[in-house]
Amino acid sequence: xxxxxxxxxxxxxxxxxxxxxxxxxxxxxxxxxxxxxxxxxxxxxxxxxxxxxxxxxxxxxxxxxxxxxxxxxxxxxxxxxxxxxxxxxxxxxxxxxxxxxxxxxxxxxxxxxxxxxxxxxxxxxxxxxxxxxxxxxxxxxxxxxxxxxxxxxxxxxxxxxxxxxxxxxxxxxxxxxxxxxxxxxxxxxxxxxxxxxxxxxxxxxxxxxxxxxxxxxxxxxxxxxxxxxxxxxxxxxxxxxxxxxxxxxxxxxxxxxxxxxxxxxxxxxxxxxxxxxxxxxxxxxxxxxxxxxxxxxxxxxxxxxxxxxxxxxxxxxxxxxxxxxxxxxxxxxxxxxxxxxxxxxxxxxxxxxxxxxxxxxxxxxxxxxxxxxxxxxxxxxxxxxxxxxxxxxxxxxxxxxxx
Numbered sequence: 258x259x260x261x262x263x264x265x266x267x268x269x270x271x272x273x274x275x276x277x278x279x280x281x282x283x284x285x286x287x288x289x290x291x292x293x294x295x296x297x298x299x300x301x302x303x304x305x306x307x308x309x310x311x312x313x314x315x316x317x318x319x320x321x322x323x324x325x326x327x328x329x330x331x332x333x334x335x336x337x338x339x340x341x342x343x344x345x346x347x348x349x350x351x352x353x354x355x356x357x358x359x360x361x362x363x364x365x366x367x368x369x370x371x372x373x374x375x376x377x378x379x380x381x382x383x384x385x386x387x388x389x390x391x392x393x394x395x396x397x398x399x400x401x402x403x404x405x406x407x408x409x410x411x412x413x414x415x416x417x418x419x420x421x422x423x424x425x426x427x428x429x430x431x432x433x434x435x436x437x438x439x440x441x442x443x444x445x446x447x448x449x450x451x452x453x454x455x456x457x458x459x460x461x462x463x464x465x466x467x468x469x470x471x472x473x474x475x476x477x478x479x480x481x482x483x484x485x486x487x488x489x490x491x492x493x494x495x496x497x498x499x500x501x502x503x504x505x506x507x508x509x510x511x512x513x514x515x516x517x518x519x520x521x522x523x524x525x526x527x528x529x530x531x532x533x534x535x536x537x538x539x540x541x542x543x544x545x546x547x548x549x550x551x552x553x554x555x556x557x558x559x560x561x562x563x564x565x566x567x568x569x570x571x572x573x574x575x576x577x578x579x580x581x582x583x584x585x586x587x588x589x590x591x592x593x594x595x596x597x598x599x600x601x602x603x604x605x606x607x608x609x610x611x612x613x614x615x616x617x618x619x620x621x622x623x624x625x626x627x628x629x630x631x632x633x634x635x636x637x638x639x640x641x642x643x644x645x646x647x648x649x650x651x652x653x654x655x656x657x658x659x660x
Contacts, residue, residue: 258331258336258484258487259328259330259335260482260599261438262483262586262589263282263586264586267331268603270303271596272611274585275585276612278584279585280614280615281480281586282299282463282464282466282480283297283298283300283463285297288443295451297457297463297478299480300480306327309327314393318384318393319360320360320440321354321390321438324438324481324483325438325483326393328436328484328595331485332486333398338497338499344431345400345401346401347402348400348402349402349421349432349434350391350403350405351391351405351421351424352390352417352436352437352438353414354387354439354592355413355439356590357385358386359441361384362385363443363444365381365385388406390406391405394434402429403429403430407420409648409652410590410648410650411590411591411594411644411645412594412650412652413437413592413644414435414591414596415594415595415597415598415642415653417594418508421434421435423508425490435485435486435488435595436484436486436592436594436598437484437593438482439481439482439589439592441479442481457474457477465615466615467554468584469559469583469616470552470581470619470627471615471620472619472621473618474555474556474559475556477553477587480586480589481589482589484597484598484599486598502602502606503606503640503656503658504657505654507535507536507540507655508533508652509651509652509654510530510533510650511529511530511533511651512649512651513650514649517648518647520557520565520645520649523565523568524561524565527551527562528569530643530651535569540655542571543573544638544639545573545577545639546577546636547640547641548580548642549582549600549643550566550581551644552613552627560620563624566579566625567625576626579626580610580613580628582600583597584612584613593644594642597642597644598642604637605658609633609634610635612632613630614630617630637658639655641653641655642654642656
């Protein structure tokens with residue numbers, strides 16, 4: 258697994274900070290935000306792109322590609338997988354993004370307005386399109402198996418992971434590198450989310466701004482980052498003596514068919530998604546120990562997901578331990594699902610459930626156990642991770658400890 262995030266760009270650092278409740282939200286200093294209702298974001302600070310890409314390749318590619326390549330390269334290193342001319346055809350890449358290269362789009366548009374068509378970079382298009390993380394990884398690593406990107410807003414990387422597992426099941430590949438990346442803290446993207454009134458305006462308290470399930474929540478924190486997991490057919494992994502964090506046993510998808518940005522109040526899309534994942538896994542709702550929620554800190558979203566969880570898990574919902582790690586990382590959009598799948602795998606490995614921080618005054622309509630403020634030692638054999646996106650697209654994956 259590999260991660261680039263506002264709370265750290267190594268597995269150990271990110272996991273430690275998430276469990277300790279360290280927030281990655283801070284004031285934006287890259288551009289003048291004085292006229293913006295929201296002036297904070299989850300920014301990546303401890304990242305050295307020189308470790309992963311040459312100066313030439315850096316200039317050709319948007320920062321979301323930098324992050325995606327880094328997370329994928331780190332995941333390959335963590336897996337111990339050796340990619341050779343002999344096995345490259347059996348390995349695939351599925352790294353997506355929700356928005357993609359919006360910084361490169363903005364920069365080149367400004368160059369054209371200021372200096373004309375000739376000022377637009379010849380690398381503008383290939384350096385901003387969403388599938389180029391997968392493309393760059395395949396080129397750098399000589400991977401010739403499936404090469405694709407799923408784009409489903411904030412469900413992107415969860416869908417990339419789930420569909421990659423199915424690619425392995427169908428024999429398209431033996432190994433898939435799957436996840437997503439995002440760099441959307443740009444003036445235009447921030448302005449768009451501000452206009453939609455989707456983000457928090459708690460600018461005077463960055464660390465306390467993302468507060469899922471709290472009665473005073475007022476929107477999400479926009480964040481940058483990337484996450485990638487190496488998926489393998491189980492016997493293939495065992496045959497090479499791979500380090501195995503968990504087994505992906507279930508994947509579910511659904512559509513709300515309701516609204517372009519809001520979930521239905523009854524949580525029906527979320528319920529269908531989680532129920533489909535449970536059915537795919539062949540397990541009972543009572544078998545799930547931990548749920549990493551989509552939990553973005555929006556007024557409607559947190560209630561809708563809570564309702565969906567209660568409908569999907571029935572009586573077990575009151576015993577299910579839930580948390581939103583977005584309270585620390587903010588919302589990584591297309592990269593969120595991969596980061597949260599990683600946190601689920603680490604919860605299984607370490608038998609620790611990370612907290613939902615800033616939960617000071619729990620919303621009565623959000624009435625589950627959200628692991629408020631402090632991490633919890635707990636038996637975690639099976640975990641589910643939810644990701645929901647604009648357009649009403651939903652994804653859930655289920656991970657289980659390997660005996």
